[in-house]
Amino acid sequence: MCYFGTFFIPEGDWLTRTWHLDEKDIKIVSALEELGAKISTEELSQKTGYPARTVRYRLQKMRDNNAFWPTRALTHERKLGLGENLLLLRVTPGSDQQIENLIKKLDPMYFWSSTYGTYTGYVVNSLYSVTTPHVTRRIAEVFQEKGLVSDFFIFDITDWEHKLGDFSYLKPVEGWTYDWTSWHSIIEKNLRSRKKKIPTTCEETPPLVDFDNTDFDIIRAFFDNGDLTQKEVAKQLALSEAIVAKKIRRLERERIIKGYLSVLRDWEKMIYFAFFFEVEESAVNIVSSFYAHPFPGTIMMESKTRWCVRMDLPSKDLYGFLRGLDIMRPYFKSSAFQVIHTWYSDRDLHPFDLYNRDTHTWETPVSKYLQTISEVMEKKQSQT
Incomplete structure (x- = not known):
């Protein structure tokens, strides 16, 4: 929607x-905007040129603030x-x-x-x-x-x-x-x-x-909380991770x-x-x-x-x-x-x-x- x-x-x-971003933070934000919120730290590291541990630390600091x-x-x-x-x-x-x-x-x-x-x-x-x-x-x-x-x-x-x-x-x-x-x-x-x-x-x-009720449940889960992982969705809906992963791939495709x-x-x-x-x-x-x-x-x-x-x-x-x-x-x-x-x-x-x-x-x-x-x-x- x-x-x-x-x-x-x-x-x-x-x-x-109270938080303030510096140039490194902004570069990470820019990469996140381009690659999507669920991109891995390693991929953000490759995009920004910063070590993965630096990206992970700065992301966590920004989220904490x-x-x-x-x-x-x-x-x-x-x-x-x-x-x-x-x-x-x-x-x-x-x-x-x-x-x-x-x-x-x-x-x-x-x-x-x-x-x-x-x-x-x-x-x-x-x-x-x-x-x-x-x-x-x-x-x-x-x-x-x-x-x-x-x-x-x-x-x-x-x-x-x-x-x-x-x-x-x-x-x-x-x-x-x-x-x-x-x-x-x-x-x-x-x-x-x-x-x-x-x-x-x-x-x-x-x-x-075409979609079924399981597709619907997955979409609703993400609508309510975009931060959910596939593992968390599977647990919430009492489904296997394999089924959830397959469904999500199709919904994204x-x-x-x-x-x-x-x-x-x-x-x-x-x-x-x-x-x-x-x-x-x-x-x-x-x-x-x-x-x-x-x-x-x-x-x-x-x-x-x-x-x-x-x-x-x-x-x-x-x-x-x-x-x-x-x-x-x-x-x-x-x-x-x-x-x-x-x-x-x-x-x-x-x-x-x-x-x-x-x-x-x-x-x-x-x-x-x-x-x-x-x-x-x-x-x-x-x-x-």
Whole structure:
């Protein structure tokens, strides 16, 4: 699932942090970003040129000082039949509390934040079975019918990928040091180019892959804890290590598990945002430019012409990024820029609870959700 591109720090954490990275630490972080969170110490040693014992010591020191967020498994549930939308809601005045209460009660809506920008209100990650693809739209339409939102926008995430960061631009004292004029030059070059190829691994129509309940259990285990080893997964699920290893290899080969990510906590005060855009097919190479700057993030595809870039930037770097968007703006058919600041997921329902083990299907019954909305609204009216 694509529930965040990077991670979020509780307010004030960046000011109270006591750990400090030097150039060797940053080089190890850069190798970890490139090779994946589950790479061995020996391979990191080969990549960085530092002795394995040095790599092991420095990694442990960084983890002991909470330099990283917990490892995350990058999973692609759409290939299992579970789709995902990003829903932007433009909330009507006075409706914020009602919308948030409804989001908490609707099973598919598992992750959300307030947002400011083209749509001021909420951004919601909403799940659906691929057999009932209009669940999110029907819920949003009812929100609009009830007068809770004046408008909404849905982005269907058909595929997504983590955009690697280039940590050679991260310095121990100065923080990120990138000259955005070089990105502006790359954008202009891409706009002049006749090449239409985009450097992405995203698939416009990801195939559905057969899976069984054991596959499901393994994916759920990694969803909950990306740091688990194969041995720990085998013990947790009462399976042999050989079976778990074979299953994992297949899930990775099918790119249901895309990899494992260990994200460095934000170095300085960051601004988190999502930029949605649509281009003409003749200008799709414009997407290449979003892969050309050094900052990590998430790039999501709905189709060849509809994309979303989600990332965070130091406040001092936002101007350079926006100037790049200015250069590209004549080529956008439509766009939406959303600042996002606080994510929530305080609910009892696990996203994987939508799966029915008996029928081997994902269940997102829209009639149930519309009934929930009606009941909540009626209860609200009876209390006024």
